Amino acid sequence: MTAETRDAMLRRFVRETFGLRGTLGLHRAAFGLDLVRAPVNVVLAPIFLLVKLLGLIARLCRAPRLAGWLLSRRIVFETAVSRKVAARVRGLVAELDAAGVGPGAPEATVARAVEDYVGVRNAVAEITTVLFVLITGWALFHSATLGVISLAGPVADMRAQALAIENYWAGQWLGQVYFGWFPRALDPWQVVATGVALAMLASLVTTFAGVVADPVQRWLGIHRRRLTRLMARLDRQADSASGLSREHAVARLGDLTDIALALWRALRP
Structure with a gap:
């Protein structure tokens, strides 16, 4: 009966918080400083991944104090949307405890687990942005663009060609013919x-990606399963940092692959 009551409360929380109306309410908080924090977090994301990987390496090397310190570092800035999600999840834990079906974990343990939970949700928003970039690149250029780096070149080239054709001295029609045979050379600064x-635009997409990602995850049952794992962690009174989640790894996989491909193209003869 306890498990059924907890599950019913989790389902109600997911429906009210991550349904379309709920997620729109959450993202109203994004209009403000989150629009500044978002691009900064995009820059800090690779550092976050590096610190997490170093923490896992330290754990494998049996250096628990160093691993715990590295894995507990907060690299990115907390957004207003993240604070609202964290507050609601903490409220859910308190509600479960009051109903006698909660984990009864210490406040510090709850805070650590909720922080990791919110971080995973943010990583899913980044994965949504990666999918958006991938679909955009395929629709416009019929090629797989795993990140902003691989998308920047084709977009810069398309824009440069359009401007050259528009400003051609003999008119746009002849400009299309001329630049179709002799494409305009692209300056490196234009690509940069x-x-x-595009990175700034992608950060804004990430900020509001939850408006789409939350209802989809609710429909697929992902939010409920993630909350169930959170409660299982609190039931065990697990206070250690969880390390690198698969969502964080997937979110950075596109960027790392994009960088590797760019370096390979630049270095090959």
């Missing part, structure tokens, strides 16, 4: 500027 602009 385009990449920066």
Whole structure:
């Protein structure tokens, strides 16, 4: 009966918090400083991954104090949306405890587990952005663009061609013919500027990606299963940092692959 009551309360929480109306309410908090924090977090994300990997290596090398310190570092800035999600999840834990079906974990343990939970949800938002970039690259250029780096070159080239055709001295029609045979040379600064602009745009997409990702995850049952794992962790009174989740790894996989491909193209003869 206890398990059934807890499960019913988790389902109700997911429905109210991560349904379309609930997630729209959460993302109202994003209009403000989150629009500044988002691009900064994009820059800090690779550092976050590196610190997590170093923590896991330290754990494998049986250096628990160093591993615990590294894995507990908060690299990215906490957003207002993340604070709202964390507050609601902590409220859920308190509600479960009050109903006699909660884990009864210490406050510090709950805080650590909820922080990891919110971090995984943020990683899913980044995965949603990666999918958006991938679909955009395939729709526009019929190629797999795993990140902003691989998308920047084709977008910069398309923009440069369009401007050259528009400003051609003999008119746009002849400009299309001329630049179709003799494509305009692309300056490196144009690719860099385009990449920066796309990165800023991607950070905004990530900020509001939960509006789409939350209802989809609710429909697939992912939010409920993730909360069930959270409660199981609190039942065990597990206070240690959880390490690198698969969501964080997948979120960074596109960027790392994108960087590796860019280096390979640049270094090959």
